[in-house]
Amino acid sequence: MHSDTQHPLSDDRHEIMALWQETFRDSDAFVDLFFHRVFKPENTLVVKRNNRIISALQMIPCEVKVADSILSSAYVCGVCTLPTERGKGIMHRLMADAMNVMRRKGYILSVLIPAESWLFDFYRKFGYIYPVSYTTEFYSPKDSSMSAEVSGYTFTLCTAENGFPYFDRKQRERRCAVLHNVYDFETILRDLICDHGSTWIALKENKPAGIAFAKLESGSMIRIKEMLYDDPPAKKALVDHLLHLYHAQTAKIHLPFKPGKSIISVNLQIESYGLACALDKQNREIADLYMSLMLD
Numbered sequence: 137m138h139s140d141t142q143h144p145l146s147d148d149r150h151e152i153m154a155l156w157q158e159t160f161r162d163s164d165a166f167v168d169l170f171f172h173r174v175f176k177p178e179n180t181l182v183v184k185r186n187n188r189i190i191s192a193l194q195m196i197p198c199e200v201k202v203a204d205s206i207l208s209s210a211y212v213c214g215v216c217t218l219p220t221e222r223g224k225g226i227m228h229r230l231m232a233d234a235m236n237v238m239r240r241k242g243y244i245l246s247v248l249i250p251a252e253s254w255l256f257d258f259y260r261k262f263g264y265i266y267p268v269s270y271t272t273e274f275y276s277p278k279d280s281s282m283s284a285e286v287s288g289y290t291f292t293l294c295t296a297e298n299g300f301p302y303f304d305r306k307q308r309e310r311r312c313a314v315l316h317n318v319y320d321f322e323t324i325l326r327d328l329i330c331d332h333g334s335t336w337i338a339l340k341e342n343k344p345a346g347i348a349f350a351k352l353e354s355g356s357m358i359r360i361k362e363m364l365y366d367d368p369p370a371k372k373a374l375v376d377h378l379l380h381l382y383h384a385q386t387a388k389i390h391l392p393f394k395p396g397k398s399i400i401s402v403n404l405q406i407e408s409y410g411l412a413c414a415l416d417k418q419n420r421e422i423a424d425l426y427m428s429l430m431l432d
Contacts (some may be wrong), residue, residue, distance in 0.1 A: 137181075137233040143180045144189065149175065151189045152182065152214075159176050160251065163370050165330035170214075179210075181234055183217075183226055191217040191226045193234055200245050200316045201308060202422060207244040211314070215251070217377035231262050239415050247314060247427055249410040256411065264265035264411035269393040272405045275375055276386045289373040294335035294347060296322045302337070306364035312394065314427035324349070324429045328361070334381075338365070338374045346370035349429060350378045350387075358382045359387040362428045392426040 144152060153171050156162070174196060183191040194214040200207045212234065217227050238246055248264065249258050286407030292298065301323045307315055316324065325335055333351030337344050353359040358378055365371040375387045394404055412425050 137236065138183075140185060140227050141181055141230060142181050142184065143232045144177050144180050144192070146177055148177070148182065148189060152192050155192055155216055155218065158219070160214075163330065166327065169323065169326055169330060171183060173319075173326075181230060181237065185221075185231055190221045193230060193231050195234060195238055195246075197243075198247075198320075199317075200247070200313070200422075200425070201310065201315055202312050202425075206315070208242060209245040209247065209314070210238050210243045212243075212246055212248040212367065215248075227411055228261075231259075235262055235413075235415070244414070244415045244416050245422065246415055247303075247410055247425070258409070259411050259413075263413040263415075266412040266414070266425060267408060268410035268412055268425050268427055270285065270407055270409050270426065270428065271391045271393045272407050273389040273391055274386060274403045274405075275389060277372075277376060277379070285409060288340060289345065289370065289377075290339045291374075291377050292337050292339060294325065294337050296325065299325075299335065299337055299344070299347055303347055306347070310426060312422055312425045313392070313423070316429065335376065336381075338377070339369050340366075340370065346374045347353075348374045348378060350382070352382045352384065353388060356385045358384045358387050360387055363389055363391065390428055392424075394424065 137180050145355070149171055153167055157167055175194065179195050179197065182189045192214060193212060193216070196211040196213060198209050198211045200209045213268065215227065215231070246264070248259060248267065250259060295316055300318045302320060307313060308347055328335055328349055328351065331351055333349065335347065335349045338346040346363070348363045349361045351361070360375070360378065363371065363374065365374065375389070379385070379387055410427060412422055
């Protein structure tokens with residue numbers, strides 16, 4: 137690593153938090169959640185000048201499922217530099233050091249979500265050449281008043297205890313996706329609550345048939361950040377329930393993008409979300425990698 141790049145000390149936490157806040161303007165609740173549940177000095181790199189942190193990033197361990205393999209990976213986030221130090225090549229050197237650290241730790245893949253559109257080109261210089269996309273579906277039912285009794289579904293708020301077993305089974309059915317463990321799942325639930333959202337489970341004959349993570353995006357639209365379900369009726373029942381719960385007219389649903397599948401509906405849009413990098417020399421088939429709920 138460069139001479140001024142290092143892992144921070146535990147006492148550096150609050151200085152890194154302040155730099156994060158100055159860069160991303162996230163809520164205090166989110167930053168407190170991240171730095172108490174996710175942040176670890178050994179997964180963080182900082183640049184110090186005159187005993188002051190001027191740049192930082194996080195390399196959060198995660199797992200990525202590709203076909204039948206589970207690959208040890210790292211999610212890069214919180215990439216930030218003091219405004220007065222930008223344009224000096226500091227972040228370029230810090231990212232180069234991070235790539236070496238991740239390879240030394242044996243990570244096979246790395247994923248990230250660029251904070252701004254111009255950063256997609258910046259990260260491609262380091263090998264983040266695999267796009268991570270998703271499909272946005274807009275759903276506005278003619279009649280969103282369908283009751284649980286009519287559809288045969290009931291609904292319950294999700295907790296780690298009642299929701300993670302179903303969530304884990306469904307996420308592992310995907311061919312290529314970033315996986316979340318139960319600790320991540322609990323963090324995701326707390327993050328959504330901080331963002332004034334909620335997570336609901338649809339039950340069919342008292343068994344989970346779908347799960348959705350939602351928040352009100354505007355007065356008449358909800359955003360479903362992630363949704364896993366057994367079949368279309370379970371999906372519709374969940375969306376209708378959430379529309380009724382939030383008194384909304386339209387649902388904006390984040391769903392996996394399937395390459396090669398043409399989008400012909402005006403209710404569907406393909407969105408650029410993140411980037412992935414293969415850290416080893418093998419040719420990884422990750423062209424259709426999907427990730428969501430990454431504390432974005």
